[in-house]
Amino acid sequence: MEGRTFETPGSFVIMAIYLGVFGVMWLLSFVYLAARWAIS
Amino acid sequence: MAVVEPIPQVLPLTKEEASRTCPATGLRVYAGAQALTLANAVAAVLALALGGLFGGLIGLSRSPALEFLGPSTYYASLTAHGVAALVLWPVFFEVAAMVFASSILLNARVYSVALGWTSFALMVVGALITFVSIMSGEATVMFTAYPPLVATPWFYVGYLLFAVGALVAIVNFCMSIVRARVEGVITGSLPVITYGVACAAILALLSILSGLVALVPALLYSLGWIEGLDPIVYRGWFWGLGHTLQYVNVVAMVVAWYGIIALAYGAGPVNQKFTRIAFILYLVIALPVLGHHFLVDPSLGTGVKFVGGTFMGFALGVPSLMHGLAVMGGVEYGLRRAGSTGLFGWLKRLDWTSYGTAALAGSLVIFAIGGWSGTVETTLPLNLVNHNTMGVPAHLHSTVVGGMTVAFMGFAYYLVPILTGRRLWGGKLATVQAYAYTLGLLVMITGQTWAGILGVPRRTQSVSYGGDVSTGWEASMNLNAVGAAIAAPAGALFVVIMVMTLVAGKKTSVPEELVPSGTR
Amino acid sequence: MATSESPIASPPPGWAKRFPRDEKVFVVLILASVAAMTAFSIGWLIWGSQNVPTKAEIVDQKQFAATVNEFAKRYAAEDGKVWVPPGTDAYMLAYRYGWTPELVLQEDERYTIWISSADVLHGFSIVSQNLNLQIAPKHGFGATITPDAPGRYRIVCNEYCGLGHQTMTTFLTVVTAEEMAATRATIAAGGTDETGGGATSGAIEISADPDNALAFDVSELSSAAGTVTISMANPSSLPHNIAIKGNGVDVKGDVVGTGETSTVTADLAPGTYTFYCSVPGHEQGGMTGTLTIR
Numbered sequence: 143m144e145g146r147t148f149e150t151p152g153s154f155v156i157m158a159i160y161l162g163v164f165g166v167m168w169l170l171s172f173v174y175l176a177a178r179w180a181i182s
Numbered sequence: 183m184a185v186v187e188p189i190p191q192v193l194p195l196t197k198e199e200a201s202r203t204c205p206a207t208g209l210r211v212y213a214g215a216q217a218l219t220l221a222n223a224v225a226a227v228l229a230l231a232l233g234g235l236f237g238g239l240i241g242l243s244r245s246p247a248l249e250f251l252g253p254s255t256y257y258a259s260l261t262a263h264g265v266a267a268l269v270l271w272p273v274f275f276e277v278a279a280m281v282f283a284s285s286i287l288l289n290a291r292v293y294s295v296a297l298g299w300t301s302f303a304l305m306v307v308g309a310l311i312t313f314v315s316i317m318s319g320e321a322t323v324m325f326t327a328y329p330p331l332v333a334t335p336w337f338y339v340g341y342l343l344f345a346v347g348a349l350v351a352i353v354n355f356c357m358s359i360v361r362a363r364v365e366g367v368i369t370g371s372l373p374v375i376t377y378g379v380a381c382a383a384i385l386a387l388l389s390i391l392s393g394l395v396a397l398v399p400a401l402l403y404s405l406g407w408i409e410g411l412d413p414i415v416y417r418g419w420f421w422g423l424g425h426t427l428q429y430v431n432v433v434a435m436v437v438a439w440y441g442i443i444a445l446a447y448g449a450g451p452v453n454q455k456f457t458r459i460a461f462i463l464y465l466v467i468a469l470p471v472l473g474h475h476f477l478v479d480p481s482l483g484t485g486v487k488f489v490g491g492t493f494m495g496f497a498l499g500v501p502s503l504m505h506g507l508a509v510m511g512g513v514e515y516g517l518r519r520a521g522s523t524g525l526f527g528w529l530k531r532l533d534w535t536s537y538g539t540a541a542l543a544g545s546l547v548i549f550a551i552g553g554w555s556g557t558v559e560t561t562l563p564l565n566l567v568n569h570n571t572m573g574v575p576a577h578l579h580s581t582v583v584g585g586m587t588v589a590f591m592g593f594a595y596y597l598v599p600i601l602t603g604r605r606l607w608g609g610k611l612a613t614v615q616a617y618a619y620t621l622g623l624l625v626m627i628t629g630q631t632w633a634g635i636l637g638v639p640r641r642t643q644s645v646s647y648g649g650d651v652s653t654g655w656e657a658s659m660n661l662n663a664v665g666a667a668i669a670a671p672a673g674a675l676f677v678v679i680m681v682m683t684l685v686a687g688k689k690t691s692v693p694e695e696l697v698p699s700g701t702r
Numbered sequence: 703m704a705t706s707e708s709p710i711a712s713p714p715p716g717w718a719k720r721f722p723r724d725e726k727v728f729v730v731l732i733l734a735s736v737a738a739m740t741a742f743s744i745g746w747l748i749w750g751s752q753n754v755p756t757k758a759e760i761v762d763q764k765q766f767a768a769t770v771n772e773f774a775k776r777y778a779a780e781d782g783k784v785w786v787p788p789g790t791d792a793y794m795l796a797y798r799y800g801w802t803p804e805l806v807l808q809e810d811e812r813y814t815i816w817i818s819s820a821d822v823l824h825g826f827s828i829v830s831q832n833l834n835l836q837i838a839p840k841h842g843f844g845a846t847i848t849p850d851a852p853g854r855y856r857i858v859c860n861e862y863c864g865l866g867h868q869t870m871t872t873f874l875t876v877v878t879a880e881e882m883a884a885t886r887a888t889i890a891a892g893g894t895d896e897t898g899g900g901a902t903s904g905a906i907e908i909s910a911d912p913d914n915a916l917a918f919d920v921s922e923l924s925s926a927a928g929t930v931t932i933s934m935a936n937p938s939s940l941p942h943n944i945a946i947k948g949n950g951v952d953v954k955g956d957v958v959g960t961g962e963t964s965t966v967t968a969d970l971a972p973g974t975y976t977f978y979c980s981v982p983g984h985e986q987g988g989m990t991g992t993l994t995i996r
Binding site for chain 2: 710711712713715717718719720721722724725728729732733736739740743744746747750752753754755756758759821822823825827829830831832833834835836837838839840841842843856858859860861862863864865866867868869871960961
């Protein structure tokens with residue numbers, strides 16, 4: 143019962159999609175940063 | 183419905199304390215515990231009312247179209263908003279949760295009711311002193327009060343009293359659990375809610391102590407007893423564990439999530455081990471986290487900033503993500519066992535007109551946004567394009583208001599009827615309140631995020647700079663004001679519902695009336 | 703058999719043994735994300751061109767202000783701004799409520815701008831670039847910036863610093879190499895000594911008498927013509943301010959309390975002015991002096 147299937151696939155899919163969107167938005171922030179003047 | 187554990191008379195009761203059995207949950211509610219929980223909850227709601235009032239005012243005033251508050255009024259209101267909404271409201275509510283989780287939830291008595299009232303008195307007096315000092319205009323320093331900005335000594339005195347009161351409440355919390363164990367009132371593992379609150383209490387204990395170390399020298403500086411105070415050092419103590427203190431709020435929010443799903447859906451975490459590990463992870467990671475506040479400060483080295491701020495910040499996302507799955511999974515699990523099929527069939531089984539569902543959904547969605555913005559802002563180089571812009575209020579309103587406050591509201595909608603034996607006043611009005619508040623916050627946060635991307639500064643009364651404002655600034659801040667105009671009245675509605683429930687809610691012992699189900 | 707465990711009651715024994723597959727897979731996903739983000743961030747720190755400045759020093763406030771003053775005088779042009787030649791470090795001082803001096807930089811050149819505060823925490827923010835730094839008294843922060851296009855860039859303070867916070871703004875101008883060379887030639891021709899005809903952003907610091915006498919610590923001040931700022935520290939327990947009058951000028955700084963600083967700025971042509979405290983009775987009691995502008 144535990145080994146093969148997911149018990150709560152709906153929640154898992156929601157959270158996995160969120161994690162994916164989260165990662166993409168985070169990367170896009172670097173694109174925004176890259177368009178600024180060089181600073182260090 | 184929970185099983186009521188028989189209470190063995192292991193030690194003789196020193197004093198007969200009145201108690202009743204809650205018809206909805208079967209819990210043994212002692213009079214002292216009920217009174218203390220309610221008192222702190224009422225103080226919390228009043229603090230929220232003040233925080234929301236000032237929040238609405240400043241949100242509207244920052245619209246370039248309105249801008250009706252002059253600098254001294256605006257900055258004083260902003261200070262009041264920060265203190266009431268970020269310090270008083272959460273801490274009072276968390277103390278209420280601590281009392282509840284260490285007594286009522288365990289079918290036990292509070293360790294010392296006298297100590298409980300002492301803590302309450304200290305917190306109320308401290309809050310009043312600080313608040314009055316802000317209203318007098320002598321403490322326009324923001325809730326952060328960075329020196330050399332200085333306020334009247336009363337501002338710090340009130341803050342310190344409030345902090346000491348909270349510490350006393352934490353001691354009482356720990357002792358209540360110890361006593362319940364010693365008396366054999368609880369056996370086996372602590373319920374997950376108490377477990378979570380205990381993690382919050384430990385985080386609170388350490389971070390409040392750190393805050394005291396920052397505030398005491400600031401008080402001495404205000405009194406003129408010490409000369410210069412390096413703001414970088416003050417920031418180190420204030421924010422060193424200051425974000426840890428915010429994690430007390432996060433943990434409490436997560437506890438409220440579990441509370442809502444337990445009471446509205448009879449659901450528990452999808453897996454006890456997973457949830458408890460996630461709570462412990464908050465302790466392990468939130469304690470050493472520092473420095474998202476120092477990322478662009480001229481103080482710490484890159485290594486410390488990266489590990490302490492960025493890496494620990496990323497790691498802090500782990501327990502929150504885990505709880506997201508555990509909370510939703512717990513609801514889904516229960517509904518699948520009741521017959522739902524398909525990937526999202528269980529979502530249709532939820533009663534979306536239930537105030538528990540509305541608050542839980544709103545809280546989960548907005549906190550998710552806050553988790554994203556927080557992770558962006560804690561990333562060292564990304565902080566360059568975020569620090570002190572409107573992006574920071576966008577993040578903190580997502581997490582503290584959209585996440586924590588909405589969750590507390592939802593939890594209160596179940597807790598207050600249980601504590602008072604009165605049905606929630608207004609019926610579906612609470613559902614409207616939760617959805618409207620969520621909508622207002624989403625609009626507000628969109629405006630703030632957009633403003634942050636454009637570089638609009640935070641904590642600034644007006645951004646017209648003599649009429650030469652950049653394009654897009656007006657539109658984003660106007661959108662922020664629209665959101666505030668929706669959220670503030672919706673927040674006020676929560677206060678109204680709470681007060682009306684307390685004074686005019688229908689007395690009932692029908693479980694379904696006190697704790698209505700959140701599923702169809 | 704496994705029940706949806708209720709968080710209200712104590713969990714049934716044996717809860718420590720279960721760990722469903724969903725949770726295991728999800729934990730792996732989260733940990734992989736954290737690892738990927740950490741690796742990417744470290745990569746950016748090493749190879750990215752936009753990173754948090756690392757040059758920071760403890761500075762003495764008076765000395766830093768003097769350095770800013772000297773730097774401003776050396777490179778000031780007729781328009782009152784400081785034109786910084788490529789390869790030279792620039793300096794800026796934040797104070798309540800403004801920034802000094804106003805810099806002009808050359809496009810596509812790397813400049814290190816050292817910034818500190820004369821009083822409280824401030825926030826240095828080049829708004830259209832959305833680059834933001836925390837500025838603290840007693841700490842100098844050296845930001846190495848390469849502006850990539852000519853233009854006029856607004857700088858605001860984004861750390862609440864007091865009731866005038868929303869007025870604390872200045873500009874950073876970026877010019878082409880030709881414009882910079884042309885202006886530098888005129889500075890060289892006009893001379894760079896203190897009595898030069900060019901306007902300077904003079905920043906003068908004085909103090910009110912700490913023992914509550916109605917007096918400043920100086921009775922005579924002088925400065926070159928142009929934008930003059932007088933900052934008066936108030937160590938006494940009386941409210942004071944600093945104000946300038948004379949020759950059609952009449953400006954007053956904020957009245958401040960103990961430990962605060964009052965600031966007044968004015969564009970002054972050569973002549974004699976009076977600096978004084980405008981709190982009723984104070985000027986008559988002796989809080990006044992002569993300001994000579996050359």
